[in-house]
Amino acid sequence: MSTRSGPLSLIAVVMIGAAHANLAQSADELVRVTLTDKATEEDRSIEGRILVEAADGGLLVEDRSRELWTVTPDQLLSRETLAGEFQPFDGEELGRHLLAQHGDEFTLVETEHYAICTSAGAAYSEWVGKLFERLQRAFLDTWQRAGLELHEPQAPLPAIVFRTKQEYAEFAARDAGPQLADAAGYYSIRTNRIVLYDLTSEAGGASSRSANEIERRLRASPENVATIVHEATHQIAFNCGMHTRYADNPMWLLEGIAMYCETPDLRSGSGWKAIGKLNLPRLNRFRRFSEASRRDDSLLSLIVNEDRFRDPESVADAYAESWALTYFLIRNRREEMVAYLKALSSKPRLRWDSAEDRRQEFVDAFGNVSDLEEDFVRFIRRQGRR
Numbered sequence: 001m002s003t004r005s006g007p008l009s010l011i012a013v014v015m016i017g018a019a020h021a022n023l024a025q026s027a028d029e030l031v032r033v034t035l036t037d038k039a040t041e042e043d044r045s046i047e048g049r050i051l052v053e054a055a056d057g058g059l060l061v062e063d064r065s066r067e068l069w070t071v072t073p074d075q076l077l078s079r080e081t082l083a084g085e086f087q088p089f090d091g092e093e094l095g096r097h098l099l100a101q102h103g104d105e106f107t108l109v110e111t112e113h114y115a116i117c118t119s120a121g122a123a124y125s126e127w128v129g130k131l132f133e134r135l136q137r138a139f140l141d142t143w144q145r146a147g148l149e150l151h152e153p154q155a156p157l158p159a160i161v162f163r164t165k166q167e168y169a170e171f172a173a174r175d176a177g178p179q180l181a182d183a184a185g186y187y188s189i190r191t192n193r194i195v196l197y198d199l200t201s202e203a204g205g206a207s208s209r210s211a212n213e214i215e216r217r218l219r220a221s222p223e224n225v226a227t228i229v230h231e232a233t234h235q236i237a238f239n240c241g242m243h244t245r246y247a248d249n250p251m252w253l254l255e256g257i258a259m260y261c262e263t264p265d266l267r268s269g270s271g272w273k274a275i276g277k278l279n280l281p282r283l284n285r286f287r288r289f290s291e292a293s294r295r296d297d298s299l300l301s302l303i304v305n306e307d308r309f310r311d312p313e314s315v316a317d318a319y320a321e322s323w324a325l326t327y328f329l330i331r332n333r334r335e336e337m338v339a340y341l342k343a344l345s346s347k348p349r350l351r352w353d354s355a356e357d358r359r360q361e362f363v364d365a366f367g368n369v370s371d372l373e374e375d376f377v378r379f380i381r382r383q384g385r386r
């Protein structure tokens with residue numbers, strides 16, 4: 001879910017089966033599903049659990065690395081129940097799984113909650129791991145204080161960190177689409193992985209040896225540190241009970257939550273310090289948009305569908321407005337926001353709402369959109385002005 005280069009390609013989930021999907025009978029049953037891989041036309045087996053079973057026999061399967069597989073009926077070759085319960089990989093198993101996919105120059109750096117498969121060297125990978133851990137703690141604390149019950153991730157979270165931007169870009173284009181090759185990183189809802197590269201490698205020369213050197217080099221590009229935090233926030237939010245992968249999550253909300261956390265902090269050595277600071281790049285973008293072309297029905301258009309995120313002309317303004325709306329709701333409608341997030345977290349997977357459902361869901365939580373608009377505009381106008 002890219003910050004600046006456009007909408008996430010990853011939300012474009014392959015639809016399985018009929019629109020009406022049913023929950024699998026037992027989510028913890030361990031199964032082996034054999035299917036024909038559409039890309040390679042080869043057969044492959046996945047061990048995991050079935051999350052959704054469609055009326056036509058299509059499946060949504062989560063494997064032990066927590067990668068999601070949509071299996072259409074024509075791809076499905078066989079399915080068998082195995083002994084034992086589904087368990088996600090522990091850190092060591094996940095590490096082995098990632099290393100097997102990425103080749104000899106990669107090593108594993110483990111932290112308490114992350115398995116980082118990396119070719120970027122120990123110093124950078126450990127620095128990133130510390131940032132992830134700090135972010136995760138701050139995220140859980142922030143929402144706990146707001147009254148939203150979240151949990152620590154139930155399995156280690158995977159990250160891939162490439163040595164250079166070029167190696168990252170080649171992988172990103174294959175894994176997630178060419179539009180992500182230019183980004184500083186992304187989170188894949190499908191694979192549940194964050195994919196990044198060593199930002200200090202861009203200046204050329206040897207890779208950084210110490211945290212101080214990394215932070216000194218990164219001071220030149222706080223927006224790239226913001227991208228790491230942004231993508232890592234998406235991953236945390238999808239793994240601690242805030243969002244459900246492949247459920248109908250409004251884009252403004254997913255992106256708003258990530259931008260609420262990403263705020264660059266130039267005074268902090270690491271380029272990031274805390275959640276919920278005023279996000280000046282987004283605020284300034286929103287101000288320019290408001291002065292130039294923002295319409296009276298702007299909030300409604302942001303809420304009911306993803307059109308503004310899909311159009312390259314409007315995507316940056318849609319992001320800025322999503323940040324502004326999220327910031328406003330957390331600051332001014334905290335209880336309603338918590339209740340809304342709670343309701344969204346229990347939405348079923350692979351069931352897509354109509355624009356009217358989306359509008360109604362929002363109105364049920366926050367009331368009439370045009371009444372909210374007035375308070376929203378007034379509140380945002382006051383921000384950052386002394």
Ligand SMILES: [Zn+2]
Nearest residue numbers: 001002003258
């Ligand atoms: Zn994003």
